[in-house]
Amino acid sequence: MSGLETIHVDGVWRAATAGDTRDVLNPADASVLATVAEGGTEDTDAAVAAARRAFDSGEWPGTPTAERAALLRRVADLLQRDREEIALIESRDTGKTVEEGRYDVDDVTSAFRYFADLVMNESGGRVVDAGDADVHSVVVHEPVGVCAMIAPWNYPLLQASWKIAPALAAGNTFVVKPSEVTPLSTVHLMRLLVEAGLPAGVGNVVTGAGMPVGARLAEHPDVDLVSFTGGLISGVKVAEAAAPSVKKVALELGGKNPNVVFADACATEEGFDTAVDQALNAAFIHSGQVCSAGARLIVEESVRERFVTELARRAERIKLGRGTEKGVECGPLVSQQQLDKTEDYVASALAEGATLRCGGKRPEPSDVRPASGYFYEPTVLDNCHRGMRVVREETFGPILTVETFTDEDGAVELANDTEYGLAGAVFSGDTARARRVAARLRHGTIWINDYHPYLPQAEWGGFGKSGVGRELGLTGLDEYRETKHVYENLRPSPVRWFAG
């Protein structure tokens, strides 16, 4: 496989049919990291045709569950074998630190192992009581068919794997399109799937842009399911393109996630330190380019000044730099576009009356921070309110807005006042209050006295405009399965509904 052969169709690595290419940039210095194939409609159609053949006449859908599970476990082992290499690829491609890349590889390894275990532990069909001894009635699961997967740039390996692992466990075939901004780890993952023994045509990769590759996958009549992770605007387009062929659609979209901090969480020094530290992590890990980032701090008015002062002090000390450098805590934004967007949001917030507590600009270049990199300082904006664009929209950058409340109802009302509903957190020293508030928050994941952890065995996804469907957990497997009811009459006889 040469550098340009990043399209994988029917077991063969190749360049784009039209010969087009795309430079993939390193966000730490804007240098060209790799040049990959820029696939088009023809490449997409070829990949779908391969996946279709592999599903309709190949062996994979009928392969015994134990063999499919064994393949997923081999992939998990190979991911661990290549852990350092993949972490480095992910760091260079997305800008995140290598340590974050290692976390991603470990998380993805767990996901492959989880779905292998899940299908192995199933007892097969569910026998239902038809209320008639002469009827045997059973509900079984079957693979959906050809799955199209469209992934974003912030967690490329992880988002692709959350789709590929359950799809393969269930017996589907797939075509995956990584983000054109960060395609490299998905290409590596496909190589591992081949090494693990995945039959030709079962897994296919098309590197290329949303338009035409993603759009063609979404509308393609031979695709049975499209699973999309990305922004709201693209997600709506995917749903529209998928509608005429009535395929299954799963959407994992953005978030504007509240982090609610009650004064009683800060009653002790330890509690205060924990809540501040978690708020920092919630907002600024991966420079805020996380769908579940705790970008809205909703803090009780009585502790606001002390809390925000300490938060800003610590945010100013975050070590920004190239993700591959030792000692660096936070990398650059992924692209010039994200940098421009961040600058625009901060400017609009200040124009609307927010108070800048720290950040708000690009940092001085240094030996770990080239001037050509897309760096932006972690930014805390105080005195924000719900009417501001920076509070309502997903900024996907290192921006934390601060709003305040004076009672529990006010906190809940603020935290639920978003068109999204992906994730949120509540910090409180009062367990009953924390659980009460968690029960009232309309978001797909709620953390109590923590932020960001997730488990492969627990569903991930959003309320409202954060999406449709769930990844991970049993529901994440069921996304990739059809349910069939088989009703068997053990003593057949005429119905005699019609007399003639």
Ligand code: NAD
């Ligand atoms: P994006 O919507 O720009 O792109 C996502 C993917 O869709 C890319 O592969 C892109 O090429 C493709 N695409 C773009 N237009 C398309 C179209 N018309 N038809 C089909 N495909 C198209 O998103 P992004 O900027 O890559 O990622 C950031 C977004 O992803 C944020 O909104 C973030 O919240 C979201 N995200 C959500 C989750 C989650 O689990 N809910 C996880 C990670 C990222």
